[in-house]
Amino acid sequence: MPHYRYRAETWTGPWRTxxxxxxxxxxxxxxxxxxxxxxxxxxxxxxxEIETRDEASAPR
Structure with a gap:
């Protein structure tokens, strides 16, 4: 399941489902x-932008 967060010039949001x-x-x-x-x-x-991270690439 992918996770999403926003990344702006000065701030990066938390990962969301x-x-x-x-x-x-x-x-x-x-x-x-x-x-x-x-x-x-x-x-x-x-x-x-909105970034996408796959569950497989998430840090453990």
Missing amino acids: TRLEAETDAVAAGHAVVDWRRPGLIVWRVQG
Whole structure:
């Protein structure tokens, strides 16, 4: 099962079990905003991305 987190210029969020949780973290931190005209899309206010990590590559 993959895990997700946001990574911005100045901050990296915690690993989450869903992409939506990671996007919510980015919005809550003020690094992104929700585009209400296009549901499911966030617009980054700073350089950022949602990272994906597979369970197999997670540190033990």
